[in-house]
Amino acid sequence: MxxxxxxxxxxxxxxxxxxxxxxxxxxxxxxxxxxxxxxxxxxxxxxxxxxxxxxxxxxxxxxxxxxxxxxxxxxxxxxxxxxxxxxxxxxxxxxxxxxxxxxxxxxxxxxxxxxxxxxxxxxxxxxxxxxxxxxxxxxxxxxxxxxxxxxxxxxxxxxxxxxxxxxxxxxxxxxxxxxxxxxxxxxxxxxxxxxxxxxxxxxxxxxxxxxxxxxxxxxxxxxxxxxxxxxxxxxxxxxxxxxxxxxxxxxxxxxxxxxxxxxxxxxxxxxxxxxxxxxxxxxxxVKWPARLQKLTQGEMVRSLPTHTEIWLDGGHNEAAGARLSESLTAWNRDNPLPLFMICGMMANKDQGAFLAHFQPLVDKAVMVNIPGEDGASPAQELCDVGIRSGLDCVAAESVEEAINHLYPYIQRQPCRLLIAGSLYLAGTILRENS
Known part of the structure; x- marks a missing residue:
């Protein structure tokens, strides 16, 4: 560009x-x-x-x-x-x-x-x-x-x-x-x-x-x-x-x-x-991107099985985590599906308070770096927070690497993929998948 x-x-x-x-x-x-x-x-x-x-x-x-x-x-x-x-x-x-x-x-x-x-x-x-x-x-x-x-x-x-x-x-x-x-x-x-x-x-x-x-x-x-x-x-x-x-x-x-x-x-x-x-x-x-937005186009959508629902949300604080988990829990009651998560967060956020809401919901999480953001937490540091919050998670250098890690799980069956934790990460996803 x-x-x-x-x-x-x-x-x-x-x-x-x-x-x-x-x-x-x-x-x-x-x-x-x-x-x-x-x-x-x-x-x-x-x-x-x-x-x-x-x-x-x-x-x-x-x-x-x-x-x-x-x-x-x-x-x-x-x-x-x-x-x-x-x-x-x-x-x-x-x-x-x-x-x-x-x-x-x-x-x-x-x-x-x-x-x-x-x-x-x-x-x-x-x-x-x-x-x-x-x-x-x-x-x-x-x-x-x-x-x-x-x-x-x-x-x-x-x-x-x-x-x-x-x-x-x-x-x-x-x-x-x-x-x-x-x-x-x-x-x-x-x-x-x-x-x-x-x-x-x-x-x-x-x-x-x-x-x-x-x-x-x-x-x-x-x-x-x-x-x-x-x-x-x-x-x-x-x-x-x-x-x-x-x-x-x-x-x-x-x-x-x-x-x-x-x-x-x-x-x-x-x-x-x-x-x-x-x-x-x-x-x-009404439109408001990156607020529980379902992605329907772009390279990520094309690269994943059609049975994968991809959801993008810029939520990054404890209250946002609570709202997200509430909606995901309700969806699961109506249509139970495995949930996988890709997350990147800024270092100045209460990461543990946000991530704790997903512990009972997420089957596997991958923490990533946010490209171009000096204030973002390194993926491994965020992964350590995720583990302390009860998540089964690993670190990846990029969203692409995270997708590659999750692909063996995603390809097996219908599932949901949530990308969340930062509006900066959400912007990167939209820039690459618009």
């Missing part, structure tokens, strides 16, 4: 600050002022924080709003295959020319000043969003909330917080109440706040913060709820959008809660109404 101009610019931007992550808003305030405050010229914003489910929530909101005829901007991170995926302008991934233009302008205006990669690319995204008309902007935090670069929007249309759990502990700490407090930093005075399912500790923090700000809270369990009622239907109980809906076009039992959170958000958007038909169409068309 030829190098993109934006990739060259992004590589330069990585060198502007010694830390990849340095939570602060001072540098954002400076660059946004130099850019003429694009954050003040954005379409109405839905700002989303949380540990798990942020991307899925935005995917549902985008699909339903687009089904209703709205033009939707979207900002997410990280990307899977190319950086441009992070910036969607009125329904289309930003063009290479536009992305390079925005990055070059931010690079020029920032000069030699210290700024992190996420900060300067978020500033570029804000400029692109401000310069292109849309009905709404779906804005995902990068990390935390209170000091996240996206938290420069003074008055969003609504805020939403998806389930909070432990992740990025080197930046947010290990105390769940403290993590929830950082996520609650996106709440704004008088702005509706929608809370997805939470632990009691996290929900207590969120409720207190909302009350302190006089932010109207729409709370899972108190004001709205959801329930799976059959293999292909679920019920939302809340306000005007209450009713029974078909299962969404995303796999996993946890997607019901993500879809329901989207409906809760939509109920609180002033001036942006949707119909039941919009919701049904959005649920049917």
């Amino acid at each position: 030829p190098a993109r101009h934006s990739d060259t610019i992004l590589k330069r931007l990585l060198a502007l600050h010694p830390k990849v992550i340095d939570l602060s808003l001072d540098r954002m305030e400076t660059i946004l002022e130099k850019l003429g405050h694009p954050e003040r010229r954005l379409p109405p914003v839905i700002h989303v924080a949380g540990t798990n489910g942020k991307g899925s929530l935005l995917a549902y909101l985008r699909a339903i709003l687009e089904a209703s005829g709205k033009k939707v901007h979207v900002y997410t991170s990280p990307h899977l295959v190319k950086f441009a995926e992070r910036i969607v302008l009125a329904g289309e991934i930003i063009s290479e020319a536009k992305l390079s233009e925005m990055l070059l302008e931010c690079e020029r205006i920032n000069g030699p000043d210290s700024i992190t990669y996420f900060e300067i690319t978020t500033a570029a995204a804000f400029k692109a969003f401000a310069d292109n008309p849309a009905d709404i902007l779906l804005l995902e935090t990068g990390l935390g909330g209170r000091l996240d670069a996206t938290n420069m929007v003074e008055r969003p249309l609504a805020t939403a917080i998806t389930p909070i759990s432990h992740d990025h502990e080197q930046f947010l700490g290990s105390d769940l109440a403290g993590i929830a407090g950082e996520k609650a930093g996106i709440l704004k005075a008088g702005v509706p706040a929608i809370f997805g399912p939470q632990t009691d500790i996290a929900m207590g923090v969120l409720k207190t913060r909302a009350s302190d700000l006089n932010a109207p809270a729409y709370i899972h369990g108190d004001n709205w709820s959801c329930l799976r009622i059959s293999d292909d239907a679920w019920e939302y109980k809340g306000g005007d959008l209450s009713g029974i809906y078909p299962f969404p076009n995303l796999n996993g039992l946890h997607q019901v809660a993500n879809a329901a959170t989207a409906l809760a958000v939509l109920e609180k958007l002033e001036g942006l109404s949707v119909t039941r038909e919009d919701i049904v169409n959005g649920l049917a068309s």
Whole structure:
């Protein structure tokens, strides 16, 4: 694949600050002022924080709003295959020319000043969003909330917080109440706040913060709820959008809660109404790669027996492991199949907590290196963690080598192959099998 101009610019931007992550808003305030405050010229914003489910929530909101005829901007991170995926302008991934233009302008205006990669690319995204008309902007935090670069929007249309759990502990700490407090930093005075399912500790923090700000809270369990009622239907109980809906076009039992959170958000958007038909169409068309995604094309699919189901998921923390294992357990009740796993993980994740959820499910696991990622755990070190977590596993240098190791098991009978542990690994798989 030829190098993109934006990739060259992004590589330069990585060198502007010694830390990849340095939570602060001072540098954002400076660059946004130099850019003429694009954050003040954005379409109405839905700002989303949380540990798990942020991307899925935005995917549902985008699909339903687009089904209703709205033009939707979207900002997410990280990307899977190319950086441009992070910036969607009125329904289309930003063009290479536009992305390079925005990055070059931010690079020029920032000069030699210290700024992190996420900060300067978020500033570029804000400029692109401000310069292109849309009905709404779906804005995902990068990390935390209170000091996240996206938290420069003074008055969003609504805020939403998806389930909070432990992740990025080197930046947010290990105390769940403290993590929830950082996520609650996106709440704004008088702005509706929608809370997805939470632990009691996290929900207590969120409720207190909302009350302190006089932010109207729409709370899972108190004001709205959801329930799976059959293999292909679920019920939302809340306000005007209450009713029974078909299962969404995303796999996993946890997607019901993500879809329901989207409906809760939509109920609180002033001036942006949707119909039941919009919701049904959005649920049917929603896409969010590498979230229990079934691979149906590419070299890996062609190289394995047709009786092999290949599933890809970027989950990488304890809560994601729990959700994945829950869905796999349910599938096994309906259609028992041997399960094999290929896993690569970043070194800064709680690998044991993630892997422990698969101990009763996985017949054989192979731990792999993640190509091009200096922060990834070497395969053998991850394998040692897997063994301590109760998995029958070995190490391999690459996914190709892992496939070769598993092939004698896979060829015998129908089975499932799960590739998981990192969005970076998932991006590599999609890049090679798209």
